[in-house]
Amino acid sequence: MTVQVDEMDRKILRALQEDASRSLDEIAREVGSSKTPVWTRIRKLREAGIIGRQTVILDAEALGLEACFFVLIRTSEHEAEWQQTFLAALRARPEVMEAHRLAGEIDYILKVRVPNARAYDAFYQALISEVRIYNVTALLSMEEIKSTPLLPLGQAPSKS
Structure with a gap:
């Protein structure tokens, strides 16, 4: 619709x-x-699907999830079976807040929320035990400067 x-x-x-x-x-x-x-x-x-489910926004740090990692993943695997296994592994992990497939040198980027570096390592070890990954780079966010779930709902786009 x-x-x-x-x-x-x-x-x-x-x-x-x-x-x-x-x-x-x-x-x-x-x-x-x-x-x-x-x-x-x-x-x-x-x-119409413009409004999805409603939820609440929780404070991650107040709940002990103080470490936010951005995980850059490169893979040499692009077959459908690998992708299905990889996506299932991501969906099964509640610490993965976001996952995006990218164009360019990096294939995927994940936003992962965990209590600390040790918890990130456990996440990482579990992920690579399930899915073969060529290269993983983890970047620890030192400070969240802006984060919002609000979409920019300005004026309707002009039709040329």
Whole structure:
């Protein structure tokens, strides 16, 4: 289902991104509409897959997950079977926060959250015991400068 997202939809999406736990009344007031049209638009956006599941954002450091590693992976394997095994290994590991397949010299980059370097080493050892990897480089993030789940919902792109 293709949905045209207009400026009111963008206002609603921005409000939901900021705090989806607010009441429908609060969101409607913020976007300058009434409750029923806002609820209808939210339902339409959910049905279209624009709004996915709702969750909460937890503080990793407060929960003892103080080390964030960016893991650069190069592989000499590109067969479908290897990729399936690799993706299954990543999906099975809750410490993998993000995984991206890249263009260029590095094949994959992972964002991994663990308590410390020893926990990262256990993750690394488990991963390479399951999947053959040509080269792994781990970069420890010294400071998180910016992290946001909020998408930039500016004006609609102009059509040329």
